Amino acid sequence: MSKPLKKQKQKISLNDFGKETEQLAHIDVAGLMDLPKPLDGPEPDWKPIREQAKKTYESELDDTLVLNLPRPKSKHEEKELVRKFLGGIEKLFDKHNNWTFLQPLVASMDHCARCQTCNAACHVYEASGCHDIYRPTYRSEILRRIYQDYVKPGGKYYGKWKSGQDIPLSWKTVARLGELSYRCNLCRRCAQSCPIGADNGLLAREIRKVFSQEMGFHTVELHDNGSMLQLKVGSSTGMNPEIVKDNVEFIDEDTSDKVGFKVTTPWDVKGADILLIHNAGEIMAWPDNIGAFSTIFQQAGLSWTMSSEAVGYDNINYGLFYDDVQFARVAVKHAQIAAELGVKKIVLGECGHATKSIMVIGDRVLAGDLNVPRESCFPLLWEITKSGVLKMDPSRNNFPVTLHDPCNVVRLMGIVKPQRNVLNQIAPLFREMTPHGVDNYCCGGGSGFAIHSGHNFQDWRFKIAGRKKLEQILTAFQDCIGPETNKYVCAPCSNCKGQIRDLIAGYELWKKAHITYSGLVELMVNAMTDCKPNYINWDEIV
Amino acid sequence: MGILLHFLTYVCMVIFLFAVVAKFIQYKSMPLHVRWELYPVAHEGKKAHYGGSYFEETNWWTHERKPDRVSELRHMIPEMLFLVAVRKHNPLLWLRTFPFHFGMYILIGFMGLLCAGAAAQQMAGASLTAGGALFTLTAATGFAGTILGILGALGLLHRRLMDEDLKDFTKPADILNLLFLMAVFILILVSGISDNSFGGLTDYVRSVIFFDVAFMPGNAATAAAVVLGSLVVAYIPLTHMAHFVVKYFTYHNIRWDDTPNMRGSAHEKKIGEMLHYPCTWSAEHINPDGEQKSWLQVAVENPALKKEGK
Numbered sequence A: 001m002s003k004p005l006k007k008q009k010q011k012i013s014l015n016d017f018g019k020e021t022e023q024l025a026h027i028d029v030a031g032l033m034d035l036p037k038p039l040d041g042p043e044p045d046w047k048p049i050r051e052q053a054k055k056t057y058e059s060e061l062d063d064t065l066v067l068n069l070p071r072p073k074s075k076h077e078e079k080e081l082v083r084k085f086l087g088g089i090e091k092l093f094d095k096h097n098n099w100t101f102l103q104p105l106v107a108s109m110d111h112c113a114r115c116q117t118c119n120a121a122c123h124v125y126e127a128s129g130c131h132d133i134y135r136p137t138y139r140s141e142i143l144r145r146i147y148q149d150y151v152k153p154g155g156k157y158y159g160k161w162k163s164g165q166d167i168p169l170s171w172k173t174v175a176r177l178g179e180l181s182y183r184c185n186l187c188r189r190c191a192q193s194c195p196i197g198a199d200n201g202l203l204a205r206e207i208r209k210v211f212s213q214e215m216g217f218h219t220v221e222l223h224d225n226g227s228m229l230q231l232k233v234g235s236s237t238g239m240n241p242e243i244v245k246d247n248v249e250f251i252d253e254d255t256s257d258k259v260g261f262k263v264t265t266p267w268d269v270k271g272a273d274i275l276l277i278h279n280a281g282e283i284m285a286w287p288d289n290i291g292a293f294s295t296i297f298q299q300a301g302l303s304w305t306m307s308s309e310a311v312g313y314d315n316i317n318y319g320l321f322y323d324d325v326q327f328a329r330v331a332v333k334h335a336q337i338a339a340e341l342g343v344k345k346i347v348l349g350e351c352g353h354a355t356k357s358i359m360v361i362g363d364r365v366l367a368g369d370l371n372v373p374r375e376s377c378f379p380l381l382w383e384i385t386k387s388g389v390l391k392m393d394p395s396r397n398n399f400p401v402t403l404h405d406p407c408n409v410v411r412l413m414g415i416v417k418p419q420r421n422v423l424n425q426i427a428p429l430f431r432e433m434t435p436h437g438v439d440n441y442c443c444g445g446g447s448g449f450a451i452h453s454g455h456n457f458q459d460w461r462f463k464i465a466g467r468k469k470l471e472q473i474l475t476a477f478q479d480c481i482g483p484e485t486n487k488y489v490c491a492p493c494s495n496c497k498g499q500i501r502d503l504i505a506g507y508e509l510w511k512k513a514h515i516t517y518s519g520l521v522e523l524m525v526n527a528m529t530d531c532k533p534n535y536i537n538w539d540e541i542v
Numbered sequence B: 001m002g003i004l005l006h007f008l009t010y011v012c013m014v015i016f017l018f019a020v021v022a023k024f025i026q027y028k029s030m031p032l033h034v035r036w037e038l039y040p041v042a043h044e045g046k047k048a049h050y051g052g053s054y055f056e057e058t059n060w061w062t063h064e065r066k067p068d069r070v071s072e073l074r075h076m077i078p079e080m081l082f083l084v085a086v087r088k089h090n091p092l093l094w095l096r097t098f099p100f101h102f103g104m105y106i107l108i109g110f111m112g113l114l115c116a117g118a119a120a121q122q123m124a125g126a127s128l129t130a131g132g133a134l135f136t137l138t139a140a141t142g143f144a145g146t147i148l149g150i151l152g153a154l155g156l157l158h159r160r161l162m163d164e165d166l167k168d169f170t171k172p173a174d175i176l177n178l179l180f181l182m183a184v185f186i187l188i189l190v191s192g193i194s195d196n197s198f199g200g201l202t203d204y205v206r207s208v209i210f211f212d213v214a215f216m217p218g219n220a221a222t223a224a225a226v227v228l229g230s231l232v233v234a235y236i237p238l239t240h241m242a243h244f245v246v247k248y249f250t251y252h253n254i255r256w257d258d259t260p261n262m263r264g265s266a267h268e269k270k271i272g273e274m275l276h277y278p279c280t281w282s283a284e285h286i287n288p289d290g291e292q293k294s295w296l297q298v299a300v301e302n303p304a305l306k307k308e309g310k
Helices: A051-056 A075-092 A102-111 A117-121 A123-127 A136-151 A155-163 A171-183 A189-193 A200-214 A223-233 A241-259 A280-285 A287-299 A324-341 A352-364 A377-387 A417-426 A446-451 A457-465 A467-476 A494-506 A509-513 A520-527 B002-028 B042-047 B069-082 B084-089 B091-124 B133-162 B172-194 B199-209 B220-238 B240-255 B266-274 B295-300 B303-307
Strands: A274-277 A345-348 A374-376 A401-403 A487-490 A515-518
Touching: A075 A136, A075 A171, A075 A200, A102 A136, A102 A200, A102 B002, A102 B240, A117 A123, A117 A136, A117 A189, A117 B084, A123 A457, A123 A467, A136 A155, A136 A171, A136 A200, A171 A200, A189 A200, A189 B084, A200 A324, A223 A324, A223 B303, A241 A280, A241 A287, A274 A287, A274 A324, A280 A287, A280 A494, A287 A377, A287 A520, A324 A345, A324 A352, A324 B295, A345 A352, A345 A377, A352 A374, A352 A494, A374 A377, A377 A417, A377 A520, A401 A417, A417 A520, A446 A457, A446 A494, A457 A467, A457 A494, A467 A494, A487 A520, A494 A509, A494 A515, A509 A515, B002 B199, B002 B220, B002 B240, B042 B069, B069 B084, B069 B091, B084 B091, B091 B133, B091 B172, B091 B199, B133 B172, B172 B199, B172 B220, B199 B220, B220 B240
Parallel strands: A274 A345, A345 A374, A401 A487, A487 A515
Antiparallel strands: none
8 A cells, every 4th residue: 555645735726827916836845845865854945036037037836947937018018918829729739730739639638537547656746745746747738728719719718617617817817827836747657557548747848839830939948049059050069069079089988988999989981770869968978888788789799880970979858858840850851961971770768758759759850851761769778789790798797776757758659678778788786776767757857847957947857847746766775775885877868867866966876875877888898898997987977 | 008118118119329429430540549558458469468559569560469359358248237347446445336236237148038038928918927037037137137236336325425535526417316226126126016016017018019009007007117217228328427438449449449550450440531630739839820730741840940030
């Protein structure tokens, strides 16, 4: 029997959503879900949002802020924004403007039974101490009522009957809804639990789409510094082709020193079997991951290349989280580059959203010559491990390892076993989290949150979005939780890795429990007997 | 009165059929959407039990893909009959919703038995014999279905009205739906008790099948059951209770739709067509001036370079 969930005292009904209050919801940190040792002490309170930011942006939802909607200067401007929002919702239900998601959208809007079954599946809701506004159904129901009452033909006559109480439609309501769409990791665990198949994660994304595609509001991290920067210079990291090549050359040198033989990353090889596309964030933040891939592919004798064409060296596609058009633009660029190189297939590095973007969502965007075969790196890494072409000594990985399942490749793509097969072969102290596989919990960095830290949003990522994952990690290591044992969270996804890095740092888990994190390929190279030992260097972890 | 009652029944049956077909066509005619699957996907055969997919294989596009339809049925039939997902994720709700739904399924079987009884009666020229197999089975399903349905509806009503988590999300239509269905279950039950163990309903069904439109049930509860029963048949597909149609699409066309877009496939052709759909999203980075642009055109534009005049 599972223990009863903690419940916040504050009650916020659907009818409260448009209220003329300064801040609608406050999450009491004492009411957050409890954490296991060594984090079983009190949680510090929220860092306040600066007064200047509150004056500049709509910040009346909860204790944090991420969308940065500028406050309108006049009532007229407010009305205009509300009109634009309703126009955007209308376009969501238009088969031309939203062919991409029309059927899933209509099914979820029309047939949710409001049974609240999905609430218990949501890590944000549970971790927050079951706060009303974080129910997966809450934002969907606000959207549904606005649609029923103000957009659907005849809504003003029967909307109340069909949807319950009216939601007053003001800019405040719209702005709060926009902000609330960024309190969901889009992990779709809620959809998995829905008996009918309604998808509240999808509805959160559809709200984001209206804000971006019609109103021009998006987070700076996903749009300006994300997809736009990628389309402008080649990568959301800001690296242009020359800088990427320089950086990878440096990584090659460093890796060569570490492994004890020359490692060279090939560039722009026409007709290679594989075009490997990394998340360029790895090049900046986790060069060992890039070096490990190059080492493995080289030693396994694969015919492969990286591309130095702008966008071709960065598999990120942030459009997945907020904008179908931006998504399509980046997916087309990736495919064009692969087609021009004449490679047999694209292999995606350890990045969950990028893998799903081009393999699943992009599958119905790319046609003709752009339909270049694409696969995740995990099956290939397992095939290499299984083949025995690389000599591995599992005792080099003789420390407890647990595996985080990135939602995008596991629950949303069904790639469950290959990465486990590798770990079972090379990590003798591997243990699963509970639950795992397709029932996993999001790391809390999903839908791009891992790159959002403005104002005090990092606080929200730590205390709420990442709390369930934190609980899972600590529980997996409870038998050796003390700092005398080095422990490794294998997080084979850049976004998840960023979130887990921040959680570990924010809660001082290296100091308190000697828990560190990294990807799958680092563990493989650490076990390779051709390489010098200690590719994972515990002494360098701070 | 008999003619009026039959007219109501026929009209409600026609509305039901039209509404179900219209709902099916509505969903079927929507454009092919992007893939949005969710694992486990039941037709993945041996991989389905842990949620695996064909993406777990290298060069997956070179392997023959055989969706396992038997595995789909193995998943879908228990899901439909026993509401497995609710039992797994919300056992307290399942205690209420399972009897409600299962009661309805039994009543659908009961309707079939009423039709069989009516046909037998017409052929024999006499009422069914009490104690006979068909008579007993009809009575058993009628009583079991209505009692389960009433218990389930009461449980669901109680939950809708009393559960703090649900109250806020409950709309007037939800209450009406439950009351409406419960009233029908009660009237059928009363008809069964007071009118020869559903003999009266069998007579009415015979008159509907064989167009004996002058026939009028002698029992008031039976007549009331016919009126409300006919109305509920027409009402269900017009409400969100039409999820019995939509669930086919949410599973087969969304959660389980992992059909890859292979070169030269029908999917690829459809995608080619949809890329020519107009795209009028008006944000600055898409189509701020409302030009005639297709998805294909906006997808190959680079707004970042456009901004710099490149």
